[in-house]
Amino acid sequence: xxxxxxxxxxxxxxxxxxxxxxxxxxxxxxxxxxxxxxxxxxxxxxxxxxxxxxxxxxxxxxxxxxxxxxxxxxxxxxxxxxxxxxxxxxxxxxxxxxxxxxxxxxxxxxxxxxxxxxxxxxxxxxxxxxxxxxxxxxxxxxxxxxxxxxxxxxxxxxxxxxxxxxxxxxxxxxxxxxxxxxxxxxxxxxxxxxxxxxxxxxxxxxxxxxxxxxxxxxxxxxxxxxxxxxxxxxxxxxxxxxxxxxxxxxxxxxxxxxxxxxxxxxxxxxxxxxxxxxxxxxxxxxxxxxxxxxxxxxxxxxxxxxxxxxxxxxxxxxxxxxxxxxxxxxxxxxxxxxxxxxxxxxxxxxxxxxxxxxxxxxxxxxxxxxxxxxxxxxxxxxxxxxxxxxxxxxxxxxxxxxxxxxxxxxxxxxxxxxxxxxxxxxxxxxxxxxxxxxxxxxxxxxxxxxxxx
Amino acid sequence: xxxxxxxxxxxxxxxxxxxxxxxxxxxxxxxxxxxxxxxxxxxxxxxxxxxxxxxxxxxxxxxxxxxxxxxxxxxxxxxxxxxxxxxxxxxxxxxxxxxxxxxxxxxxxxxxxxxxxxxxxxxxxxxxxxxxxxxxxxxxxxxxxxxxxxxxxxxxxxxxxxxxxxxxxxxxxxxxxxxxxxxxxxxxxxxxxxxxxxxxxxxxxxxxxxxxxxxxxxxxxxxxxxxxxxxxxxxxxxxxxxxxxxxxxxxxxxxxxxxxxxxxxxxxxxxxxxxxxxxxxxxxxxxxxxxxxxxxxxxxxxxxxxxxxxxxxxxxxxxxxxxxxxxxxxxxxxxxxxxxxxxxxxxxxxxxxxxxxxxxxxxxxxxxxxxxxxxxxxxxxxxxxxxxxxxxxxxxxxxxxxxxxxxxxxxxxxxxxxxxxxxxxxxxxxxxxxxxxxxxxxxxxxxxxxxxx
Numbered sequence: 001x002x003x004x005x006x007x008x009x010x011x012x013x014x015x016x017x018x019x020x021x022x023x024x025x026x027x028x029x030x031x032x033x034x035x036x037x038x039x040x041x042x043x044x045x046x047x048x049x050x051x052x053x054x055x056x057x058x059x060x061x062x063x064x065x066x067x068x069x070x071x072x073x074x075x076x077x078x079x080x081x082x083x084x085x086x087x088x089x090x091x092x093x094x095x096x097x098x099x100x101x102x103x104x105x106x107x108x109x110x111x112x113x114x115x116x117x118x119x120x121x122x123x124x125x126x127x128x129x130x131x132x133x134x135x136x137x138x139x140x141x142x143x144x145x146x147x148x149x150x151x152x153x154x155x156x157x158x159x160x161x162x163x164x165x166x167x168x169x170x171x172x173x174x175x176x177x178x179x180x181x182x183x184x185x186x187x188x189x190x191x192x193x194x195x196x197x198x199x200x201x202x203x204x205x206x207x208x209x210x211x212x213x214x215x216x217x218x219x220x221x222x223x224x225x226x227x228x229x230x231x232x233x234x235x236x237x238x239x240x241x242x243x244x245x246x247x248x249x250x251x252x253x254x255x256x257x258x259x260x261x262x263x264x265x266x267x268x269x270x271x272x273x274x275x276x277x278x279x280x281x282x283x284x285x286x287x288x289x290x291x292x293x294x295x296x297x298x299x300x301x302x303x304x305x306x307x308x309x310x311x312x313x314x315x316x317x318x319x320x321x322x323x324x325x326x327x328x329x330x331x332x333x334x335x336x337x338x339x340x341x342x343x344x345x346x347x348x349x350x351x352x353x354x355x356x357x358x359x360x361x362x363x364x365x366x367x368x369x370x371x372x373x374x375x376x377x378x379x380x381x382x383x384x385x386x387x388x389x390x391x392x393x394x395x396x397x398x399x400x401x402x403x404x405x406x407x408x409x410x411x412x413x414x415x416x417x418x419x420x421x422x423x424x425x426x427x428x429x430x431x432x433x434x435x436x437x438x439x440x441x442x443x444x445x446x447x448x449x450x451x452x453x
Numbered sequence: 454x455x456x457x458x459x460x461x462x463x464x465x466x467x468x469x470x471x472x473x474x475x476x477x478x479x480x481x482x483x484x485x486x487x488x489x490x491x492x493x494x495x496x497x498x499x500x501x502x503x504x505x506x507x508x509x510x511x512x513x514x515x516x517x518x519x520x521x522x523x524x525x526x527x528x529x530x531x532x533x534x535x536x537x538x539x540x541x542x543x544x545x546x547x548x549x550x551x552x553x554x555x556x557x558x559x560x561x562x563x564x565x566x567x568x569x570x571x572x573x574x575x576x577x578x579x580x581x582x583x584x585x586x587x588x589x590x591x592x593x594x595x596x597x598x599x600x601x602x603x604x605x606x607x608x609x610x611x612x613x614x615x616x617x618x619x620x621x622x623x624x625x626x627x628x629x630x631x632x633x634x635x636x637x638x639x640x641x642x643x644x645x646x647x648x649x650x651x652x653x654x655x656x657x658x659x660x661x662x663x664x665x666x667x668x669x670x671x672x673x674x675x676x677x678x679x680x681x682x683x684x685x686x687x688x689x690x691x692x693x694x695x696x697x698x699x700x701x702x703x704x705x706x707x708x709x710x711x712x713x714x715x716x717x718x719x720x721x722x723x724x725x726x727x728x729x730x731x732x733x734x735x736x737x738x739x740x741x742x743x744x745x746x747x748x749x750x751x752x753x754x755x756x757x758x759x760x761x762x763x764x765x766x767x768x769x770x771x772x773x774x775x776x777x778x779x780x781x782x783x784x785x786x787x788x789x790x791x792x793x794x795x796x797x798x799x800x801x802x803x804x805x806x807x808x809x810x811x812x813x814x815x816x817x818x819x820x821x822x823x824x825x826x827x828x829x830x831x832x833x834x835x836x837x838x839x840x841x842x843x844x845x846x847x848x849x850x851x852x853x854x855x856x857x858x859x860x861x862x863x864x865x866x867x868x869x870x871x872x873x874x875x876x877x878x879x880x881x882x883x884x885x886x887x888x889x890x891x892x893x894x895x896x897x898x899x900x901x902x903x904x905x906x
Contacts, residue, residue, distance in 0.1 A: 100794065100796060102688065102692070102795065102796040103794040103795050103796045104691075104795075105794060144637055145636075145637040145641075146637070147635055147637075151635055155635070156635050156637070158641065158644075159612070168886075172882050172885070173882065174881065174882045174883040174886060175880075175881065175883060176883055178856075178859055178860055178861045178879065179793075179794045179859035179860065180792040180793055180794065180825060180826070180855075180859070180860040180861040180864060181792065181794070181795070181824045181825050181826070182600055182604055182608070182609050182792055182824050182826060182864050182865065183598075183792060183861040183863065183864060184597055184598040184599070184600075184609070184648050184790075184861075184863045184864065184865050184866060184867040184868070185861045185862055185863045185867075185868055185872065185875075185876070185879055185880070186648075186868065186876060186879070186880050186883070186884065186887050186905065187645055187648070187649055187653075187887045187890060187891075187905075188598075188611065188644040188645050188647065188648055189645075189883055189886060189887070190644075191611075191641040191643075191644030191645065192640055192641050192642075192644065192645050194641065195637050195639075195640070195641055196640055200640075212692075212694040214694075235555065238557075239555070239665075241665040241667075279735075279738070281734065281735075281738060282732075282734075282735050282738075285732070285734060285735075337637075339633040339634065339635055339636060340632075340633055341553065341556040341558060341632045341633065341634070342555065342556050342557075342634070343553060343555040343556045371634045371635050372633060372634050373633070373634070373635060402633075403631075406631055406632035406633070407631055407632065407633040408631045408633040408636040408637075408638045409638055410636065410637045410638045411633060411635050411636060411637065412635065412637050413637060414637040414638075415637070415638055415639065419638065422638075423638070423639060426631065426638055426639070427628075427638070427639050428627065428628065429625050429626065429627045430627040430628060430629055430639070430642055431639065432625070433621075433627060433642060433894070434639050434640045434642070436893055437640060437890065437893070438640075440889055440890070440893055441886070452639065452640075
């Protein structure tokens with residue numbers, strides 16, 4: 001039986017843009033997190049902004065929740081339609097609207113993925129550098145203010161935005177900025193919609209900064225005796241002002257897990273992974289300087305690679321890490337995403353190890369230490385009573401400690417479902433203002449209800 | 454006669470923090486713009502956040518407007534209390550709250566000026582790089598999202614912010630961020646309060662990113678036959694990816710005005726001013742490459758200087774420019790602040806020259822061409838009927854054209870009084886959302902009324 005709002009969607013959008021197919025409902029019920037899947041009532045596949053306006057109109061008329069869905073690669077349940085209703089899939093809105101290489105700007109629809117985008121712009125010597133690992137959609141990355149390994153150099157997705165086109169809950173279409181590189185005109189709505197996780201409006205167009213592809217890239221890897229020593233070495237690099245492209249920590253337990261999972265023999269110690277990029281001369285100077293500094297700080301190995309295949313090989317343990325934890329048969333994984341000022345990073349890394357050890361569960365520490373941002377992965381057996389709670393407790397302890405140290409419970413994954421409980425502690429009275437803004441823009445609570453707050 | 458709200462302020466703050474002295478009322482009646490001065494009823498000098506809360510409490514109780522005042526160096530009348538009431542001067546709130554050199558972070562009160570701040574942090578090898586020319590307060594720079602000559606490398610003031618403490622109209626005190634370098638937690642209020650020109654709350658603490666002072670700096674200057682050629686040369690430099698520290702245009706008319714004003718003999722042609730900064734080797738490479746490129750594009754001179762005194766000398770025409778226009782006896786000046794995508798810069802510069810020429814007034818073009826942002830200064834005699842209107846028309850024509858080219862009416866000066874008339878054209882329906890946010894946070898309209906909207 002078709003409910004009336006679905007009939008309306010079919011009538012107004014056409015049957016091929018509306019699906020209740022079981023596979024589609026299942027695909028839109030979950031992301032890559034361990035949060036409980038919930039199927040939407042229906043999935044819509046808009047092909048342009050007008051389709052999104054139509055969907056929003058039906059949602060308003062029938063008071064049905066609307067949740068945007070990108071690549072489903074989120075880690076905090078943002079795309080799970082926990083109140084059911086309409087899931088909007090943007091895979092048919094993956095076009096370039098306008099590409100201006102001379103301005104280092106591109107305007108895209110939200111459904112284009114970052115690899116699709118880079119394929120298009122790379123041939124012009126340009127890149128969209130933000131790299132969260134997964135091939136997320138640009139819309140999803142904007143909605144969650146994603147970042148990843150290159151944030152140490154380029155910042156987060158929010159920092160790449162010049163303009164957003166947004167369909168509001170009341171049907172109004174706004175643009176939040178312009179194509180000017182900077183502006184002091186009016187309130188900065190672009191920054192507010194970025195990271196709002198689909199709770200304030202549906203983004204239908206995105207104007208992004210692009211960056212030149214560096215001429216030369218060198219990867220490096222070294223190991224230390226303790227994760228604390230890694231964190232301190234990362235801070236030392238930052239203070240030299242070397243504009244590292246990537247700087248990642250992988251702790252010994254995680255290296256060990258990668259070895260087990262992939263049959264590798266990487267040296268089981270706490271490792272720092274680097275990437276340096278720029279003109280050839282500058283990179284060579286930086287690498288030499290970084291090596292000297294790391295050796296002074298007591299690093300045990302210093303391997304480098306400049307050829308693209310060798311670089312991949314050198315970084316393999318970092319790349320395969322998430323899979324190594326996620327693909328243990330029958331087991332589930334929780335992941336923390338804390339971010340603190342770099343000076344507090346060593347103590348938080350030490351604390352993370354303690355908390356994981358106390359839990360008795362398998363787990364590791366890794367992440368973007370150049371930003372003060374790192375993750376834990378803690379593996380639990382959903383069938384064993386109490387294990388999930390123990391795993392979640394590690395996240396909770398870590399998030400609370402990060403907030404106490406002047407940091408945040410989420411550096412890049414977003415709030416979604418998993419970080420709601422820390423919002424009051426982190427934001428205090430500001431949370432009231434955020435809720436009022438939500439109420440102002442979405443008085444009926446139709447946009448991704450149950451997220452952030 | 455003291456009105457009751459002023460008596461209340463004196464009672465609750467103490468007499469030494471409240472002034473109705475004529476000199477003070479006059480000082481707080483204007484900024485550096487040509488907008489009509491209006492004196493406040495009273496000036497308050499808070500010494501801490503509690504004093505600001507007290508002032509806000511009295512303002513609420515008596516429904517009196519409150520306008521924040523920094524250094525009075527604004528260019529669009531933001532600090533002019535056009536509805537009278539209370540002017541809050543932050544000169545006694547100019548302390549460092551917390552300095553964490555290892556995190557490249559500092560928390561300051563809003564009344565500290567950028568030169569005071571740099572004096573403190575420079576000795577640690579760090580700097581706050583944003584340079585709007587004037588020795589503005591950090592509070593004023595945040596409120597207007599100021600930038601200036603270094604934005605081409607470091608972005609605007611908004612890009613330097615990690616956290617703001619804000620006293621809201623209803624008396625609530627919020628903090629908008631954390632000390633983490635990046636965050637995906639909650640709505641990005643920091644970005645919204647930055648650039649809100651004191652209309653959403655009173656900022657009482659600011660946490661800023663700092664940057665390392667580059668090891669080596671080289672200044673350069675070259676000239677071209679047309680402003681268009683300068684704009685094209687600026688775009689060409691950007692495309693090479695050279696991270697210029699500063700890149701400024703000064704047109705021939707402005708050079709001529711500087712020569713007249715200061716008795717100099719700078720070559721009267723359209724000039725590009727550069728600063729390159731970094732490690733010695735990198736800078737030398739960059740300068741060599743830039744010179745080659747500029748010569749290929751037909752530049753006529755290429756002068757460089759690396760010694761600090763010689764650099765100052767080389768940049769003199771740029772530094773003295775604003776004074777050269779502002780200090781013509783009996784004359785007033787209007788200033789535009791347009792910003793467009795770099796590819797549209799040459800045509801907008803050509804248009805600016807046409808519009809100024811047609812006005813028959815003395816005027817020049819200069820600015821931060823690396824951002825696509827430039828200013829005009831047009832000199833008029835306030836005593837001659839119609840001259841002010843002609844001067845203002847040049848601004849208006851330019852702002853409208855900038856918006857049509859995908860840009861903004863204000864790249865860095867802010868909206869204040871002068872750019873209100875362009876807000877609807879630039880922001881469209883988004884302006885309604887901005888007004889609703891204003892209404893939400895300041896329902897009685899007490900915070901800097903009459904600005905932005």
